[in-house]
Amino acid sequence: MTRRLAVAGAGAIGLSVAREAAHAGWAVTVFDPAPGSGASWVAGGMLAPVTEAWPGEEDLLALGLDSVARWPEFAAALSAEAGTDAGLHPAGTVVAATGSGDRDELTALAGYLESLGRPVQRLTGRELRRLEPAIGPDVRGGLSVPGDPSVDNRRLLAALRAACGRAGVTVDERAVAAVRDDGARVTGLRLADGTEVAADVVVVAAGAHSSSLHPVLEGLVRPVKGEVLRLTRRPGALPPPARTVRALVDGRPVYAVPRVLPGHGDLVVGATTAENGFDTDVTVGGVRDLLRDAERILPGIAEYALTESAAGLRPGSRDNVPLIGRIGPEGLIAATGHGRNGMLLVPVTAAAVAAVLRDAAVPDAVRAADPRRFTSVAAERS
């Protein structure tokens, strides 16, 4: 008999999990009151295991490196299935620094990455500008990280929706209130409208909203707001950079991700960070900081149109490593807590959940993301 999988959340993670499960023969329904409209829609789309790496987060770096290596094949297969480009942009990333404090931090990052054997190239300001003429004179130095590409997250979502449709996934635009279980194993979902839906397995991929769906997830995922702007080049304005440009400006991180194909803005500029509950207001202070910092690095954007301002809620975990795998009652799987790295971790998350669904071992790098690391039951078991 076909087993029923219910996925809570139709963001990039939920849809990619649903697609893999449908391929494996599951009867899949994804529940989301506004599919593809959350953090996945707002995201900048950096696939940046290296330039997001921080000393002490080696588990996250390993997970990101595993996933970024999967991206080309994932995107190619998805594009073919969907009949539409999944949006992978293979150009890498340059990191720019302005003040001396920012340069010191960059040098420390370069040293750390070199100590891990990751290829990074240190560049002077002049060398950076030769690579990316859009970078302005305030930039004094930086790094080239060719291995950190990007994805047009909105093309990705469209491709995932199309591929899910072709794979027979049902998208149900009702909100999930809770995962139901009988004490031992999940029995399905309770929807916000009171309907109960039966399922053999439930994947919680509800991003920042995941914690409220089952008591075992309570307190494990919190919303971390990020404001993101979308700019469009106007006639006469300088071209956008070819690569993702990241920078530290007076200690504040900022990024600009180019969109190669037209349609959703030529340049995505992000992102602020604020922990303020489920607030998705775009604030004056946030926009002011993003514009100021991005203009400092890419002065030509002053002539761009500001075509969109939005805020998304990153699903933050306690240790910045996501929650991917079984947790709580039998049949409950988490695929959430991806923080800033949701787009990056789409392929490895989908592969890991697919492995769990067929009772196979997850990829090595995913072991650190075992959600049971946070539960006392897991502590007893381990």
Add this chain to the structure above:
Amino acid sequence: MTRRLAVAGAGAIGLSVAREAAHAGWAVTVFDPAPGSGASWVAGGMLAPVTEAWPGEEDLLALGLDSVARWPEFAAALSAEAGTDAGLHPAGTVVAATGSGDRDELTALAGYLESLGRPVQRLTGRELRRLEPAIGPDVRGGLSVPGDPSVDNRRLLAALRAACGRAGVTVDERAVAAVRDDGARVTGLRLADGTEVAADVVVVAAGAHSSSLHPVLEGLVRPVKGEVLRLTRRPGALPPPARTVRALVDGRPVYAVPRVLPGHGDLVVGATTAENGFDTDVTVGGVRDLLRDAERILPGIAEYALTESAAGLRPGSRDNVPLIGRIGPEGLIAATGHGRNGMLLVPVTAAAVAAVLRDAAVPDAVRAADPRRFTSVAAERS
């Protein structure tokens, strides 16, 4: 027989002209592909004859003073007719200056206004903050101008639409291509879809688009782009000012107009000035300047939500005085070229056009706005 009036343009000017004409017994149709969506929708809503005054523009000051005096009665009558508040906010304006250059310019303005007998009150920074606690410590001095109130332009448009409806005005959402005439007098309109519409009199109230509607208007009105932001107070943020706050920041003018009733943003911040054709992009540079300058004066807005960014096209005339009255063939009336002062000049413009329609004399202050001042025929006649 009822005479037919066609009005090109359903902004605040066109609608207020239409309403008066309908009251006077005309059969009125207003043509606009998107009624109430242009500069009237984007506007800040300052009614600022005094704080917009510049030495050498005494005609414009006189026109503005005439119109601002009409506003209370105009708003009261309109509100009663429409059954909805027309949005007049009687609180006045304070003008703030930061740097010494800005303060010098303000002192010059105060001296000029005093020389004209206009009441203005000079204030220290401390006195300004006592009046408006939202004003920040960078403000070193300013003026209080109680006679410059404001209007919620979107409430005004809604009230005008309602009043026009009740007065029997027809709104036709087709675009006007040109005013038709037989060489001596107007015969009606040609619409963009090719339809010809007969009319005895045509009022051109098409704002920045007016010049293209008849050869006699060619070159007399040009688009002057202005970017305007709408902010909404968030929980915990400081209250907005009670009065309109205007400022010069490093020589750049900025204003913040509070909205008393909720619905369209708590604070309207504007406005940039650019002459770039019919371009209504909101630019990075424009938003950056407005936010920076407004925050300098009202630092608490950093915590506000940025809920709207838009650009409108002010209809700029050659001498900054509008074009109100007969021009060209018999039956053609202009009501355009209002520049930054469209909202302010609504009542006097409507009254003047009503006078022209009944062959009466226009108010004294409107004589300077005679459109024939630009035409050689007028030069011969005068």
